[in-house]
Amino acid sequence: xxxxxxxxxxxxREAVASxxxxxxxxxxxxxxxAIALHAAALPALVRARRVAAxxxxxxxxGTAPLLEMLVGRGVEVLVPVxxxxxxxxxxxxxxGAVVAGALGVPAxxxxxxxxxxxxxxxxxxxxxxxxxxxxxxxGRGAGYYxxxxxxxxxxxxxxxxxxxxxxHVPREPHxxxxxxxxxxxxxxxPEREQKP
Numbered sequence: 222x223x224x225x226x227x228x229x230x231x232x233x234r235e236a237v238a239s240x241x242x243x244x245x246x247x248x249x250x251x252x253x254x255a256i257a258l259h260a261a262a263l264p265a266l267v268r269a270r271r272v273a274a275x276x277x278x279x280x281x282x283g284t285a286p287l288l289e290m291l292v293g294r295g296v297e298v299l300v301p302v303x304x305x306x307x308x309x310x311x312x313x314x315x316x317g318a319v320v321a322g323a324l325g326v327p328a329x330x331x332x333x334x335x336x337x338x339x340x341x342x343x344x345x346x347x348x349x350x351x352x353x354x355x356x357x358x359x360g361r362g363a364g365y366y367x368x369x370x371x372x373x374x375x376x377x378x379x380x381x382x383x384x385x386x387x388x389h390v391p392r393e394p395h396x397x398x399x400x401x402x403x404x405x406x407x408x409x410x411p412e413r414e415q416k417p
Contacts (some may be wrong), residue, residue: 225390226392226393229391230362230391231361231362233267233350233351233359233390233391234350234359234361234362237350237351237359237385238280238350239407240382240384241280241281241382242280244382246279246378249279249282249283250283251405252282252283252285252382252405253277253283253285253286253405254285254286254361254378255405256282256284256286256287256403256404257286257287257289257290257368257403259403259404259405259406259407259408260287260290260291260403261290261405262326262416263378263401263408265343265344265376265378265401266291266296266344268343269296269342269343269344270296270297270343270346271296271297271298271299271341271342271343272291272296272297272298272299272343272344272346273298273299273300273301273311273339273342273344273345273346273347274287274288274291274298274299274300274314274345274346274416275300275301275346275347275348276288276300276314276319276326276327276328276329277327277348278325278326278327278348280330281348281380282380282381282404282405283383284346284380287346287380288314288316289316292314292316296339297313298310298313298314298370299312299313299314299334299338299342300312300328300329301328301338301365301369302322302328302329302333303322303326303328304336307363307364307365307368307373308336308365308368308369309336309339309366309368309369310333310334310335310336310338311333311334311335311336311338311339312328312329312331312332312333312334313329313331313334314329315329315331317328318331319332336369336402339369339370339373340372340373342373342375343375343376344375344376344377344378344393345370345373345375345376345377345378346378346380346403347366347370347377347378347379347380347399348360348361348366348379348380349379349380349381349385349399350381351381351385351386351387351390352379352381352385352386352387352390352399352402352409353384353386353387353388353389353411354386354387354389354409354411354412354413355389355398355412356398356399356400356402356411356412357389357390357391357392357398358379358390358396358397358398358399359390359391364396365393366413367396367397370397371397373397376400376401377397377398377399377401378399378400378401378402378403378408379398379399379401379402380402380403380404381402381403381404382403382404382405383405383406385404386402386404386409398411399411
């Protein structure tokens with residue numbers, strides 16, 4: 222791992238975290254609603270039968286309205302459960318059936334389906350601190366999603382605030398790019414070869 226890339230990532234994570242802490246609760250609510258509205262028109266989600274999503278942390282772009290929209294359309298939604306080996310398991314999302322999981326991350330209370338359940342999803346909506354115009358995503362640094370997405374063949378979509386869609390995000394070989402970036406202002410298709 223390059224020391225300069227590691228340092229760049231660390232500095233960017235700190236800057237984004239600081240901006241996120243400064244956002245008002247009202248701004249977060251409006252952002253979450255806007256993200257759900259844009260997602261509702263996203264062709265990949267309109268066609269999807271099963272979607273991997275996540276239960277957002279308070280500082281992240283909110284996913285509650287997005288999850289509600291998907292469930293309301295009859296889409297089966299899977300959300301992650303962090304495992305001790307730093308991989309993700311998956312469970313069906315049931316509104317209200319959520320507890321504080323590992324590392325304080327919200328987790329579903331239902332039975333887990335195994336890490337391989339991700340492969341059955343048409344779309345994976347993933348958290349990020351930032352994403353760039355080439356589809357590179359900056360996560361929190363633990364690599365859970367990069368490991369989970371390594372063999373995923375569906376459409377991957379990072380969810381970030383609009384000011385977190387940047388011209389460049391530092392990238393390492395293990396970082397998994399995304400096909401789309403969803404923000405409160407709309408959907409961005411990165412400038413790279415898309416999956417069919």
